[in-house]
Amino acid sequence: MSGNTQSDSALPQSGTILHVDMDAFFVSVEQIRRPELRGLPLAVGGPGNRGVVASASYEARAYGVHSAMPSGRARQLCPDIVFLPGDHELYSEVSRRIMGILRSFTPLVEPLSVDEAFLDVSGAHRPPVEIGHLIRRQVSSEEGINCAVGVAAVKFLAKLGSKLAKPEPTPSGPSGGAGVFEVPVGEERAFLSPRPVSDIWGVGPVTLGQLNRIGVATIGELAEFPLERLEQIVGKAHGRHLHSLANAVDPRPVVPDTAAKSMSREETFARDLHTHEALGAELVALSDSVASRLRSAGMAGRTVTIKVRFGDFSTITRSHTLASAVDSGVVLAREAKQLLKEVDVAPGVRLIGVGVSELEDSSQRQLALDLEGNEAADPSWHDVDRAIDRIRDRFGSEAIQTGGAADAGPRQTGWNRPN
DNA sequence: TCTGGGGTCCTCTGCCCT
DNA sequence: TCTGAGGGCAGAGGACCC
Numbered sequence: 001m002s003g004n005t006q007s008d009s010a011l012p013q014s015g016t017i018l019h020v021d022m023d024a025f026f027v028s029v030e031q032i033r034r035p036e037l038r039g040l041p042l043a044v045g046g047p048g049n050r051g052v053v054a055s056a057s058y059e060a061r062a063y064g065v066h067s068a069m070p071s072g073r074a075r076q077l078c079p080d081i082v083f084l085p086g087d088h089e090l091y092s093e094v095s096r097r098i099m100g101i102l103r104s105f106t107p108l109v110e111p112l113s114v115d116e117a118f119l120d121v122s123g124a125h126r127p128p129v130e131i132g133h134l135i136r137r138q139v140s141s142e143e144g145i146n147c148a149v150g151v152a153a154v155k156f157l158a159k160l161g162s163k164l165a166k167p168e169p170t171p172s173g174p175s176g177g178a179g180v181f182e183v184p185v186g187e188e189r190a191f192l193s194p195r196p197v198s199d200i201w202g203v204g205p206v207t208l209g210q211l212n213r214i215g216v217a218t219i220g221e222l223a224e225f226p227l228e229r230l231e232q233i234v235g236k237a238h239g240r241h242l243h244s245l246a247n248a249v250d251p252r253p254v255v256p257d258t259a260a261k262s263m264s265r266e267e268t269f270a271r272d273l274h275t276h277e278a279l280g281a282e283l284v285a286l287s288d289s290v291a292s293r294l295r296s297a298g299m300a301g302r303t304v305t306i307k308v309r310f311g312d313f314s315t316i317t318r319s320h321t322l323a324s325a326v327d328s329g330v331v332l333a334r335e336a337k338q339l340l341k342e343v344d345v346a347p348g349v350r351l352i353g354v355g356v357s358e359l360e361d362s363s364q365r366q367l368a369l370d371l372e373g374n375e376a377a378d379p380s381w382h383d384v385d386r387a388i389d390r391i392r393d394r395f396g397s398e399a400i401q402t403g404g405a406a407d408a409g410p411r412q413t414g415w416n417r418p419n
Numbered sequence: 420t421c422t423g424g425g426g427t428c429c430t431c432t433g434c435c436c437t
Numbered sequence: 438t439c440t441g442a443g444g445g446c447a448g449a450g451g452a453c454c455c
Binding site for chain 2: 355
């Protein structure tokens with residue numbers, strides 16, 4: 001942690017953690033690509049009966065539309081809303097360029113998602129708030145995207161700062177917003193105390209309900225609440241974490257380049273599927289996609305997990321850990337189908353997913369494959385997968401499909417798979 | 420209102436081994 | 438030989454985030 005160790009001076013000192021958060025990122029990228037969409041109430045997301053809003057423009061937000069809202073509800077609130085399917089490859093590309101801009105200010109950049117990142121500027125010569133303004137100007141001039149910056153001594157407060165720096169939604173677009181919001185060192189507790197506990201990163205609907213039941217509504221009340229009782233109510237680790245944050249204590253450093261711990265793909269169907277055959281075909285396509293991403297990241301994984309969500313929204317997972325890590329779509333699909341066999345799908349499945357965890361570097365996995373030659377890491381499939389990768393590199397991702405994927409035909413839904 | 424997709428972290432339970 | 442405690446691990450599920 002840095003920035004809060006020099007509070008002897010009479011004037012409050014600046015923290016050295018910045019949180020940079022893009023405004024309505026997906027929608028903003030779409031508006032750059034298609035300027036005629038500017039000023040309209042827009043949403044990126046699935047327009048179907050099972051879709052939700054992934055990102056909403058400020059014009060749409062003025063009607064109460066927000067991300068994660070069911071699309072039908074968004075259309076009720078804002079009948080003129082325009083839905084766009086989303087282009088995640090493009091968003092990732094823009095995100096990579098923006099992260100590059102951030103790295104020109106400090107190498108200590110920790111991306112949190114495609115549209116936000118923490119920066120540690122403790123080694124910079126310029127004051128952190130000035131860096132915040134420079135970042136905003138550069139991201140806006142080079143990419144045409146607006147962003148908000150929070151400045152504080154710790155991550156949690158910097159993140160809260162960027163939220164407070166954002167503009168307000170109005171029917172004619174974003175309005176006001178400081179752009180950069182600083183929580184001065186030494187004033188953290190006074191700043192936090194009157195704010196609602198829901199402002200704490202990690203307090204969702206369930207925890208909020210638990211806290212409200214014990215009469216804790218503000219962060220100040222949480223900070224004063226006995227730690228032991230809090231741990232009994234929300235769990236030991238969670239309780240300790242929330243109590244620390246409420247007291248403005250957040251020792252987590254900015255960690256650049258953290259490796260992914262799992263990779264997954266899932267798909268919600270327009271209508272529930274009831275047979276192992278139909279779901280198996282979906283598993284093949286999803287496994288192929290996950291495996292392809294693993295290989296392009298130079299990773300392989302040992303634990304295969306399937307996720308099954310039924311028509312009543314109840315969700316189960318089944319997993320299996322292999323002797324060695326795999327990155328083959330065929331092997332992944334075989335394991336996934338094996339796991340699905342144990343599940344009764346007759347009631348109807350609305351979503352199925354495949355994930356891989358316990359990831360490791362592929363070079364280690366190749367060594368294991370060479371030494372052991374076991375079934376999970378079948379070397380013949382290794383060659384097939386590499387050939388598939390080469391064809392896709394040359395002719396595009398649709399150039400070759402797995403038998404199951406081809407059998408399954410076009411996807412029935414999924415807003416992140418535009419035609 | 421009726422809930423996507425891709426992640427992380429935590430807790431609990433059951434099993435195996437010592 | 439049987440039993441119980443405790444640790445490690447795998448598997449499952451829940452909560453949360455964007």
